[in-house]
Amino acid sequence: IHALYSPYNLGNLTLNNRCVMAPLTRNRANADREPVDMNVTYYEQRASAGLIIAEATQICPEGQGYISTPGIYSEGQIQGWKKITNAVHQKNGKICLQLWHVGRISHSELLPNNMAPQAPSAIRAKAKTFNSKGLVDVSDPKALEVNEIKSLTKKYVEAALNAKKAGFDMIEVHAANGYLIDQFLRDKTNHRTDEFGGSIENRARFLLEVIDEIIKVYPANLIGCRISPASTFNDIDDSDPQSLYSYVVSELGKRKIAYLHIIEGETGGPRDANPKVNFAELKKLFKSHGGMNIMTNNGYHKAMAESAIDNNEADLIAFGVPFLANPDLVNRLENNYPLNKPDQKTFYGGTEKGYTDYPFYSS
Numbered sequence: 015i016h017a018l019y020s021p022y023n024l025g026n027l028t029l030n031n032r033c034v035m036a037p038l039t040r041n042r043a044n045a046d047r048e049p050v051d052m053n054v055t056y057y058e059q060r061a062s063a064g065l066i067i068a069e070a071t072q073i074c075p076e077g078q079g080y081i082s083t084p085g086i087y088s089e090g091q092i093q094g095w096k097k098i099t100n101a102v103h104q105k106n107g108k109i110c111l112q113l114w115h116v117g118r119i120s121h122s123e124l125l126p127n128n129m130a131p132q133a134p135s136a137i138r139a140k141a142k143t144f145n146s147k148g149l150v151d152v153s154d155p156k157a158l159e160v161n162e163i164k165s166l167t168k169k170y171v172e173a174a175l176n177a178k179k180a181g182f183d184m185i186e187v188h189a190a191n192g193y194l195i196d197q198f199l200r201d202k203t204n205h206r207t208d209e210f211g212g213s214i215e216n217r218a219r220f221l222l223e224v225i226d227e228i229i230k231v232y233p234a235n236l237i238g239c240r241i242s243p244a245s246t247f248n249d250i251d252d253s254d255p256q257s258l259y260s261y262v263v264s265e266l267g268k269r270k271i272a273y274l275h276i277i278e279g280e281t282g283g284p285r286d287a288n289p290k291v292n293f294a295e296l297k298k299l300f301k302s303h304g305g306m307n308i309m310t311n312n313g314y315h316k317a318m319a320e321s322a323i324d325n326n327e328a329d330l331i332a333f334g335v336p337f338l339a340n341p342d343l344v345n346r347l348e349n350n351y352p353l354n355k356p357d358q359k360t361f362y363g364g365t366e367k368g369y370t371d372y373p374f375y376s377s
């Protein structure tokens with residue numbers, strides 16, 4: 015059978031196959047930002063993925079940007095996630111938690127004491143988010159002080175340890191899609207004049223400090239990192255992405271992290287969005303500096319995924335919407351069965367409808 019559907023060693027984990035469920039925000043946590051029972055069903059249904067990367071999960075209350083997204087900073091949240099990891103492990107699955115801080119992509123209504131969203135610089139995003147009123151413009155952010163940056167790094171470390179306590183097999187640091195870490199990396203959003211801004215090294219400093227501090231207490235070969243070099247989602251951009259990300263992926267490779275998760279092209283959009291970004295070069299640099307595995311995402315279907323593996327363009331393929339709508343995606347891909355039609359209206363927020371009611375394949 016094709017390598018895509020065969021076991022694969024990732025760090026000290028053996029995955030049943032190389033098909034990854036990409037992190038998908040579904041806005042279905044409770045008012046305390048804890049996972050609920052239908053989340054257990056949803057993830058358990060998809061346990062045949064080689065690896066599930068659970069939805070982006072905020073590391074602290076200040077890191078929340080959308081209504082009803084889960085956290086990993088309270089005991090109640092840890093216990094909620096524990097039910098999910100137990101259920102996935104009962105089905106012989108593997109599950110990773112994506113550690114998230116939205117930075118400036120938030121609305122004060124969602125934040126402690128209606129505070130301003132945190133960001134590297136006080137530049138409001140031309141972006142919208144969901145709060146109790148529906149789709150709203152994001153709020154004006156406040157620039158982080160250096161001591162606040164240091165305390166956020168500690169919160170990423172605590173979140174990694176909480177994820178371990180909750181039974182996750184590994185963690186992924188969310189450095190993509192215009193959220194906090196991405197806001198530090200890119201020069202459109204980072205106008206700092208201290209050691210966290212200006213040069214590429216300075217703009218990458220926060221990401222690398224987060225990774226280095228986590229590695230002190232959590233094995234590097236169980237840490238992934240997600241980047242989106244070419245995306246402009248959430249009003250993000252950079253004047254020289256190839257230089258920026260050549261440095262970033264080389265430094266991540268040196269740390270021998272488990273995988274580099276690359277969103278190819280525009281997030282949820284065209285794969286050839288930004289000709290300035292040479293993805294093949296970035297993949298080569300990650301591995302030539304010691305990086306272990308490349309995971310790619312964005313618009314893959316069966317043929318594309320199989321040929322990416324055959325041509326050594328990726329070790330693991332992450333599927334987002336296909337896994338949302340097909341709990342048994344691996345079985346369907348392997349046997350070339352038709353896929354369910356995703357219902358966009360129920361992607362974000364709501365009940366079991368469009369969440370746990372997508373059918374398994376039956377001939």
Ligand SMILES: C=C(C(=O)O)c1ccccc1
Binds near residue numbers: 080190
């Ligand atoms: C966590 C997200 C990301 O990484 O893009 C997200 C958040 C809200 C809607 C869609 C996606």
